[in-house]
Amino acid sequence: MSAATLHVENATGAAPSRPGSRIHRRRAALAPYAFLTPWLLGLLVFVLGPMAASLYLSLTDYNFLQPPTFLGFDNYIRMFTSDPRYLKSVQVTALYVAVSVPLQLIFALGLALLLDRAIKGASIYRAVFYLPSLIGTSVAVAVLWRTVFGQDGLVNAALGVIGIESTTSWVGSPDTALLTLIALNVWTFGSPMIIFLAGLRQIPRSYYEAAEVDGAGAVRRFASITIPLLTPIVFFNLILQTIYAFQAFVPAYIVSNGQGGPADSTLFYTLYLYQQGFTNFQMGYASAMAWTLLVAIALVTGLNFLLSRYWVFYADGAR
CATH class of the missing domain: 1.10.3720.10 (MetI-like)
Structure with missing residues (x-):
């Protein structure tokens, strides 16, 4: 084991993943999702969330002033x-x-x-x-x-x-x-x-x-x-x-x-x-x-x- 590896182990408590190892492959697979996280959050908060809320409201009687009243398919x-x-x-x-x-x-x-x-x-x-x-x-x-x-x-x-x-x-x-x-x-x-x-x-x-x-x-x-x-x-x-x-x-x-x-x-x-x-x-x-x-x-x-x-x-x- 090299001196550099020993230094890293002493500093972090764990050896770094080597290229081709399971941990390295897992990190490489997760990296794209890390970059996509802002877009996925935007999709969830500004698109899918409002769409789900709108779908629920379409089954209710809602006028901004009172809690929604469930109507089913009456609308x-x-x-x-x-x-x-x-x-x-x-x-x-x-x-x-x-x-x-x-x-x-x-x-x-x-x-x-x-x-x-x-x-x-x-x-x-x-x-x-x-x-x-x-x-x-x-x-x-x-x-x-x-x-x-x-x-x-x-x-x-x-x-x-x-x-x-x-x-x-x-x-x-x-x-x-x-x-x-x-x-x-x-x-x-x-x-x-x-x-x-x-x-x-x-x-x-x-x-x-x-x-x-x-x-x-x-x-x-x-x-x-x-x-x-x-x-x-x-x-x-x-x-x-x-x-x-x-x-x-x-x-x-x-x-x-x-x-x-x-x-x-x-x-x-x-x-x-x-x-x-x-x-x-x-x-x-x-x-x-x-x-x-x-x-x-x-x-x-x-x-x-x-x-x-x-x-x-x-x-x-x-x-």
């Missing part, structure tokens, strides 16, 4: 049997998702195809087109949107220039209020556009050159090469934007002053959840709504993954 039964505004919020949100997400992806793909060309100042255009995604869900933009589509807003002024006189407030009419929010979501096309552009850059140019030699036109090349090879990117954007659309809150809250009007035409699911929890103080009912939304998003996402095997194609031929 869930109430949502689908005796709350017409809840069903209205589901209808409005489903329509918003079904219309705005496809339009946004189509618009984003069209601009990505234009920017994929070798045009002067393409980097500047990409930055400008990406800006709406950075600010599109902010309170300031929602306020601006309400002004633009107001009775004396920019839209009516533009219609007046081309000879169409309109005094309608687009955000104040039940027939058009939701359409303005759909337009706002389509306007925030920057993020999916950048992802589409990255996907287009990954398609080998040799495919287009070979198709052009064979006499394929631009439409045929787009349908037979671009779309099939881009389906994984389309699928990725579809999943992300669908989840974001289900959780939309700020535009509806600002445009309708937190009421979901006019005539509940902009009563998004998240807005009604907020009203129940923080306006009516029915936190148990709001928790039940939150868990129902989580399950709905999971089911829609799962359905998209199930259907993707029929239309998503990967480079290795797998689906």
